[in-house]
Structures are given as C-alpha cells and as structure tokens.
Amino acid sequence: MVGLIQFIIDFLSLGGAYALMALGLVIVYGILKLVNFAYGELIMVAGYTLYLVGGTGMPWIFMAIIAILMSVLFGILTDYVAFRPVRAKSVTAVLITSFAFSTLLQNGALLFISPRPRNIPLPDIFTETIEIAGVITPIRNLLTIATAVISLSLFTWLMRRTVIGIAMRAAATHFTMARMLGVPANLIITSAFAISGLLAGIVSMFWLGRIGAVTPGIGLEPLLIAFIATVIGGMRSLQGAVLGGFLLAFIDTGLNYTLPQDLLKFRDAFTFSLVILILLWRPEGLLKGPASGQRT
Amino acid sequence: MIKVSNLQAGYGAVRAVRGVSLTLGKGELVTVLGANGAGKSSLMLTIAGALKPTGGQVFFDGKDVTGATPERMVRLGLAMVPETRDVFPDLTVAENLRLGAYIRRKQVDAVQADLEKMYEIFPRLKEREHQAGGTLSGGEQQMLVIARAMMSDPKVLLLDEPSLGLAPNLVDQIFEMILELKATGLSILLVEQNASKALQIADRAYVLRLGEIAAEGTAAEISEASDLHAMYLGG
Numbered sequence: 001m002v003g004l005i006q007f008i009i010d011f012l013s014l015g016g017a018y019a020l021m022a023l024g025l026v027i028v029y030g031i032l033k034l035v036n037f038a039y040g041e042l043i044m045v046a047g048y049t050l051y052l053v054g055g056t057g058m059p060w061i062f063m064a065i066i067a068i069l070m071s072v073l074f075g076i077l078t079d080y081v082a083f084r085p086v087r088a089k090s091v092t093a094v095l096i097t098s099f100a101f102s103t104l105l106q107n108g109a110l111l112f113i114s115p116r117p118r119n120i121p122l123p124d125i126f127t128e129t130i131e132i133a134g135v136i137t138p139i140r141n142l143l144t145i146a147t148a149v150i151s152l153s154l155f156t157w158l159m160r161r162t163v164i165g166i167a168m169r170a171a172a173t174h175f176t177m178a179r180m181l182g183v184p185a186n187l188i189i190t191s192a193f194a195i196s197g198l199l200a201g202i203v204s205m206f207w208l209g210r211i212g213a214v215t216p217g218i219g220l221e222p223l224l225i226a227f228i229a230t231v232i233g234g235m236r237s238l239q240g241a242v243l244g245g246f247l248l249a250f251i252d253t254g255l256n257y258t259l260p261q262d263l264l265k266f267r268d269a270f271t272f273s274l275v276i277l278i279l280l281w282r283p284e285g286l287l288k289g290p291a292s293g294q295r296t
Numbered sequence: 297m298i299k300v301s302n303l304q305a306g307y308g309a310v311r312a313v314r315g316v317s318l319t320l321g322k323g324e325l326v327t328v329l330g331a332n333g334a335g336k337s338s339l340m341l342t343i344a345g346a347l348k349p350t351g352g353q354v355f356f357d358g359k360d361v362t363g364a365t366p367e368r369m370v371r372l373g374l375a376m377v378p379e380t381r382d383v384f385p386d387l388t389v390a391e392n393l394r395l396g397a398y399i400r401r402k403q404v405d406a407v408q409a410d411l412e413k414m415y416e417i418f419p420r421l422k423e424r425e426h427q428a429g430g431t432l433s434g435g436e437q438q439m440l441v442i443a444r445a446m447m448s449d450p451k452v453l454l455l456d457e458p459s460l461g462l463a464p465n466l467v468d469q470i471f472e473m474i475l476e477l478k479a480t481g482l483s484i485l486l487v488e489q490n491a492s493k494a495l496q497i498a499d500r501a502y503v504l505r506l507g508e509i510a511a512e513g514t515a516a517e518i519s520e521a522s523d524l525h526a527m528y529l530g531g
Contacts, residue, residue: 163401166391170384176346177382182370182399182448 003257005135011246011253013141016148017203019245021222022229023155024199026241028192029230030172032087034094036193038078038102039226040219042200043207046071047120047214048109054121063121068201074105075197079190087189102219109216117213126209144206151202152242155195159238164191172236232278234285243286248275297322297452297483298343298374303352305342312338314507315352320452320485325478327486327494327515330504336487337379339504340456343485344376345369356452371399375450379457379487383437385430389421392429392440396447407447414443417473435466442473452483459490471497495519 028036049067056063082101086093126140159165164187171178171188179185200222207222208214225248233244251274255267263270278286298320305313312335320326330336341347343354345366353362356372366376384392393414397407415422418439424432429440438458445453455474459467467490475497478484488494495501501518503511511521 163394163398166387166395167398170387170392170395173384173386174382176366177378177384178395179366180344180346180370180376180378181396181444182367183395184367185365 002134005133006137007253007257009132009135009137009141009145010256011250013144013148013206014253015246015249016144016152017206017245018225018229018249019242020148020151020199020203021207021226022233022241022245023152023238024196024203025223025226026230026233026235026238027168027199028196029235030238031168031175031189031192032083032094034083034091034098035227036078036083036196037095037098037223038082038105039196039200040221040223041102041105042071042074042078042197042219043204043222044105044109044214044216044219045074046201046204047208047218048113048118050120050208051113051118051214054119060121060123064205067204068198071201071204072194072197075193075195075200076190078197079193083189083193084186106216106219113216115216117215119213120208122209122212140206140209147202147206151199155199158195164188168192228275230285232275232285234287237285237287240285240287247278247286251275297324297357298485299355300339300343301353301355303339303342303349303354305338305347305349307338311350312507313342313349316504316507316509317352318502318509318512320483322483323478323481324500325474325484325486325498327488327498327501328504329488329491329494329501329518330510332489333506334504335507336504337456338507340376340454340485340487341378343369344374344378344454346376346378370448370450373449373451374454375445375448375452376454377441377445377456377458379460381437381441383429383432383440385428387429388426389429389432389440390425392444393421393447396444397449399448406449410447410449414446417476418443435462438462438466438470442470446477450482452485453477454485454487456487457489458486459488459493467493492519 025036025039046067049070050063053063053066078098078101082097083094086097128139129136130139130142159169167178167183168188168191171183175185178188229244229248230241231244232247233242234240251271252267255270256264259267259270301317303313303316304311316339328336328339338347342349345364345368348363353360355361356369356374361369361372384395387395393411394407397410400407420436421439421443424436429437432440442458458470458474462470471493474484474486486494486498495515495518498515501513501515502509503518511518
C-alpha cells in the first residue's frame, strides 16, 4: 500500500512535468510542422536567470516569475531569430537555424557564465518532505502535481474558450484557411512560441528544482523527453502530448521500482525499447489527431 | 468590386495563371469555367492573397491590393470558400462559425445575430452545433464553409467549386442558396465544373484555358457559343 502511494506520487509528479514539456514542444510543431530544437534551451535560460537574480535577495516567487518571463521572451525570440527569417524557405533551413540558435545559447552560457554547474536559489519548501499515509515524499513532488493540474486546466481553457486558442487550433490543421478568415499568421505563431516558453519556464522550476543547479547542456534531456513523449502520443495532437508525457513517466517510474539495482543504470535502454515497441504497434503515435494540412 | 489585370501566378516553374484580366461588378455573379488544371483555383487563391502573384495587378474597390496578405483581403471585405473546403476538423461547428467572424469578434451582438441567421438558413448546422467539423458529411461541410465565409460579413464572395462531390439534390440546394446570397447584393465570383448550372445563374462568364482567358461574355453568349465544349474540354 505504502509502495503504491509512493509510486503514484512519483509517477504523477514526473508525468506532470513530462506532459508540460511535451505540450510546449507540440504547440509549435502543431502549427508550423517543425520541431523547435532550441526548446530545451528555454529551460536553460530560465535556470540561468534564476542563478543571476539569486543574489538580489528578493522573494523566491518573484525570481521564479522573472525566470519564467525570460523563458517566454526567449521563446518569442526563437521565432524571430530562428524561424521567421527562413520560415517560407525549406524544412532543412529551419532545422538548421533552430539547432544553430540552440548551440548559440548554449555557447553563450559557456562563454559568459561558466561550463561548471551553477547553484540556483530554491525555496525551503522544495527541500522539505511531508508524510502522507506513512509515505515520506518531497513537497516538491506534490507542488509539481498541483502546478501541472493548474497549468493543464488553464491551457485547456485557453485553447477551448478564447478566440486566440480556437484560432491556434484552427491554424494547426489549415493554416492558410485560418489566414483567409483573417487570423494573422504572425500573431498565431508568436503566441505559440510564447506559450511554449511559458510551459518550459514553469516546468523548469521543478526540473531544475530536482537538480538544484544549472549547466549549459541542461536543456538536452527535457528536449529529448518532450520529443519522445510527443512521438509516442502523436505529434499532431495536444492531448497526445499529455498522454505521451504521462506514459513515458509511467514507464520510467515503473522501471525505477521494478528493475534490480544493477540493471538500473541501463534504465534508458529499457525505456527506449518500450518506446520502440509502442511505435511498432502505433507508428503514428497513440492519438492520431485530425489530418493536418501542409507545412506552412 | 474586383478588377484583375494581366495577373500571373504559379508554383515554382509551373505558371498556373498566365495574364488573366477580369472584372467583377457590385452585386454581380460572375462564373469562371474551365477544365481541370486550367488555373481556376490558382486564380481564386491569388485574388484571395493565399498565392503570391508573379505579375499583374489586383484591385479591390478601386484600391491596388496586389500581393496583399490573406488577412488583409478579409478585412477589406473578401471571403473565400476554397475548393479544398478546409473545415477545421477538430473545432466544433459553432467554433468554425465563430472563427469565420474573427475580424469582427468585438461586435459580439452582431456576430451572435449572424450566427442565428446562419443556423436559420442551414438548420443542419444548428443540429450539429457542438459536433466536431470533421465528423460532418461532405454536403454539411460545404454548408459550413459557406456559412463560415459569410460570418465575416463580406462584400465579395469567392466560391471555388461549391458543388464538387455533392449529391444532385444538394447541388440544387447550393445553387439556390448562391442566388439568395446574390439577391442580398453580394458580389460573387464562382468557379464551377458544372458549367451548364453555373451559366444558368451567372450574369457573365469567363472561360479559362491553360491559365489564359479563352472566352468571355454574358452567360447567354457563352452558353450559345458553339465551340464552348471544344474550349472547355481543351480540344
């Protein structure tokens, strides 16, 4: 029983973080049909912002908000720097510019800050634990679950109830048609990048909170997780991204609990084997989503 | 309302529209006929701003709008129903229609009134109000895209193959509706494969062939032209 509760808390907190990461990647992919490879760096940007404002002594929550805003800003910047100038050209061009922007940001951090890990300020609550029904668990995990629930509800509300959300869902399937109804292309794309940055910023608080430090290469793992989650869930579907995130977390947590100690270091190999099996069974991902139009 | 002069457009090396000139007067219903690949849809997309012209000019209400974005064309008062229909499949019927009124989303009451009006004209859409657009039948989707285009309260409507793939009784219904829309003073540019039906309701007609105007005149003149079939079938 205790083990089960422990497992559920671990699974939900990891799943919530994975789902938010995946959602941030798929919202841009859905509209542009292009993977933003500089996505992971948004988490790095949030981390370094937290590190840089760490000395100011202001309350942590303000630092967190500044860090998240920086992530949003850099999300929008990704659009202006890497996507917009070459959007109309070829897929390859955008692929390369988004990799280039990612490398640029990483090298910026290497050059101007340090290749070594930098500690980030964290609130005390992140390191405290709490006992629920005999299970001792970090409060951070419960905060992650709560934040994921709130963020996902807000996101759903935004996409279902607001004009911009409906327009974004429309643009994800027939971009040119949406423009022919007067929906401004640039507004939709920039909004997608801003939301992507917001989700990355929010998730980075908990992702970095686990590690306690930020390095220039910190974005790679979240990018990989988000990418795999969206591939399993179905690249065209927002629900698919969330489902994929939770499924990936379920596999990871499940393996953590079941693998014998000496096999645990090969956990990723087991995870990827399962991902391959899922893709053999459902090559398009679990949720197909609506048939989408051509790349724009 | 619309004047196109010597318009050229294409896809890469393929020149789909090769120097087309046409006019569409206020309240007029003009049809553009032609075989598959004659450049009809490309012409429509170019006027709507979805395809960039490589030459020539487009005027809307006397203003030069050559190369304008699709967003700008809608705001000027042009609505487009593309051949591909492009219902937003995961949006509900109501959401599809509301998005049609995107450019006047601030006029809440007027939009709501228009929405009710559309449901009155198309009771089928009212029945399926909360259903996803992708689950509708072909005929219902066609009604939806026409209603959606009308939600922007346009002055000019571009209709690309509204009868494509529909059952005969539905085709009649769509054509009746086009006449009703014309009666409200709307200017309509209609592309049709069903030439005889289109000529019955149109004021004037153009025949496109290989991206060029092969014939033009009143609907009656074009109907009577003995070589219509030859031009139409590309013979």
